[in-house]
Amino acid sequence: MSTALPHAPVELDAEGFFIHPEQWTRDMAPEIARRNGIAELTPRHWQVIDFMRDTYLTKGAAPSIRTLGRASGVPIKELYQLFPKGPAKLAAKIGGIPKPRGCI
Amino acid sequence: MPDRVVILGGGTGGTLTANRLRRQLGDSAEITVVDRDDRHIYQPGLLFVPFGLADPEEIVRCRQAQLHDGIEFRLAEVERVDTAANAVHLDDGTALPYDVLVVASGARLLPEETKGLTGPSVGESVFDFYTLAGAVQLRRALRSLRRGRLVVNMVDLPIKCPVAPLEFCFLADWYLRERDLRDDVEIVYVTPLDAAFTKPLAARRLASLLEVKQIEVETEFAAAEVDGDGGQLVSWDDRAIDFDLLVSVPLHGGAAFVDRSPGLGDEIGFVEADRSTLQARAAPNVFAIGDAADAPTSKAGSVTHFEGDTVVANICRYLAGDPLEPTFDGHTNCFVETGFHQALLIDFSYDVEPLPGRYPQPRLGPLPLLRESQFNHMAKLAFQWFYWHVLLPGHELPGVGTAFQLAGKDTSAAASERSPA
Numbered sequence: 063m064s065t066a067l068p069h070a071p072v073e074l075d076a077e078g079f080f081i082h083p084e085q086w087t088r089d090m091a092p093e094i095a096r097r098n099g100i101a102e103l104t105p106r107h108w109q110v111i112d113f114m115r116d117t118y119l120t121k122g123a124a125p126s127i128r129t130l131g132r133a134s135g136v137p138i139k140e141l142y143q144l145f146p147k148g149p150a151k152l153a154a155k156i157g158g159i160p161k162p163r164g165c166i
Numbered sequence: 167m168p169d170r171v172v173i174l175g176g177g178t179g180g181t182l183t184a185n186r187l188r189r190q191l192g193d194s195a196e197i198t199v200v201d202r203d204d205r206h207i208y209q210p211g212l213l214f215v216p217f218g219l220a221d222p223e224e225i226v227r228c229r230q231a232q233l234h235d236g237i238e239f240r241l242a243e244v245e246r247v248d249t250a251a252n253a254v255h256l257d258d259g260t261a262l263p264y265d266v267l268v269v270a271s272g273a274r275l276l277p278e279e280t281k282g283l284t285g286p287s288v289g290e291s292v293f294d295f296y297t298l299a300g301a302v303q304l305r306r307a308l309r310s311l312r313r314g315r316l317v318v319n320m321v322d323l324p325i326k327c328p329v330a331p332l333e334f335c336f337l338a339d340w341y342l343r344e345r346d347l348r349d350d351v352e353i354v355y356v357t358p359l360d361a362a363f364t365k366p367l368a369a370r371r372l373a374s375l376l377e378v379k380q381i382e383v384e385t386e387f388a389a390a391e392v393d394g395d396g397g398q399l400v401s402w403d404d405r406a407i408d409f410d411l412l413v414s415v416p417l418h419g420g421a422a423f424v425d426r427s428p429g430l431g432d433e434i435g436f437v438e439a440d441r442s443t444l445q446a447r448a449a450p451n452v453f454a455i456g457d458a459a460d461a462p463t464s465k466a467g468s469v470t471h472f473e474g475d476t477v478v479a480n481i482c483r484y485l486a487g488d489p490l491e492p493t494f495d496g497h498t499n500c501f502v503e504t505g506f507h508q509a510l511l512i513d514f515s516y517d518v519e520p521l522p523g524r525y526p527q528p529r530l531g532p533l534p535l536l537r538e539s540q541f542n543h544m545a546k547l548a549f550q551w552f553y554w555h556v557l558l559p560g561h562e563l564p565g566v567g568t569a570f571q572l573a574g575k576d577t578s579a580a581a582s583e584r585s586p587a
Contacts, residue, residue, distance in 0.1 A: 123462055127322065127388060127402075128322050128417065129434065132433045132434070138402050139402060147403065148386055
């Protein structure tokens with residue numbers, strides 16, 4: 063499916079995750095966040111989003127919530143306050159990377 | 167001078183790698199396997215212990231006895247690996263120099279990382295079946311279970327054998343029905359995932375099995391805390407699930423020495439390795455196999471077995487000065503016990519999710535994929551013999567190829583389910 067976000071058409075999967083992370087730009091993030099129930103992205107949100115995206119781009123896989131809690135500098139409890147329900151999934155969606163997969 | 171190969175871990179991966187290398191390299195290599203104990207557990211058997219379908223002593227053997235003659239076995243705890251100096255430091259103060267290192271130290275259970283999973287309730291209302299002691303305690307608890315809520319939870323991935331918690335639910339359903347207790351015991355499967363399984367087609371098949379067996383499913387539940395006295399499992403976003411008996415699969419991490427070895431592992435102690443060559447990122451003469459590696463596939467014996475081909479061939483290439491080959495394709499297969507003498511089989515790779523079809527021979531099978539069958543159950547039981555006598559000694563399993571194959575699989579199944587009009 064193709065959805066027009068501000069500035070450029072991007073390709074999203076059925077659940078709204080970016081298929082091509084390179085189509086994402088930072089200025090798209092606040093709008094994706096609003097559509098997913100987060101009114102404003104604070105620096106703490108960005109800390110998580112940047113960590114997600116950097117990890118994905120360097121390692122080819124998005125980190126799990128557990129790794130986020132250990133390595134992003136934001137504890138797990140707060141991750142759930144910042145990104146209700148599913149921090150890893152929501153931060154991935156806002157940060158323009160594919161849906162994190164539990165490795166099975 | 168012979169090449170010195172040091173293998174850390176005498177489980178599935180370490181043993182089969184040592185035995186295959188010994189056969190291929192003979193006396194041109196000195197092979198040393200290090201482990202901190204001499205008890206090799208057939209881990210797939212742990213699932214059966216709580217239901218009285220396997221006895222603890224049946225599934226444990228001596229590690230050293232599984233190694234071919236000419237392989238040295240060293241009983242010691244690893245302190246750390248110094249990849250810059252090509253040496254392993256043991257806790258007795260000695261250093262083992264190596265030309266090639268294989269990290270095969272598996273995964274470690276970390277119940278202490280979840281509040282309440284190591285408290286006094288353990289063995290009372292809170293159990294695990296990933297350790298022999300836990301499985302035996304759980305067997306007693308199930309025997310005296312008459313009514314209430316049985317909750318099965320995995321705290322988070324990765325875990326060894328990710329289908330095991332589901333299998334536990336299916337077997338518990340069977341066990342309680344056999345005893346006429348199923349109407350008095352609720353079974354609830356609580357998962358951090360958003361579905362019964364990660365791969366879409368298999369998730370749907372497994373979800374329908376859970377429904378048929380009246381097993382309640384609670385998804386996207388990230389367990390933060392266990393309150394054993396209050397009988398509650400609490401999530402990070404403050405949801406609570408009541409239990410009378412909790413079967414928990416704790417968090418997993420890599421071996422502790424990986425954390426103490428700079429550059430070797432990721433944040434949770436799994437060795438960072440190329441997913442296709444299995445060469446560690448830390449150094450060209452270090453390889454990882456099995457649960458110890460961070461390869462994005464299941465932590466499962468089948469994966470370890472298939473990885474064995476790649477690791478052994480690449481070690482030989484490395485020693486000969488030849489370029490490595492990226493041959494591991496993520497091939498995984500898992501038998502999923504579903505109770506009542508039935509099992510389902512799934513076969514997949516990095517690129518292809520589990521599909522219906524037949525295995526290992528296209529069309530002929532005899533094992534049907536993604537479908538319950540008594541054949542699959544029998545194959546799962548028979549596998550224990552093959553494990554000790556074929557897989558660990560490093561022989562080929564009859565008819566089972568290392569590479570994932572698409573032949574015999576129904577590729578239209580995924581496509582048709584994936585594209586709703």
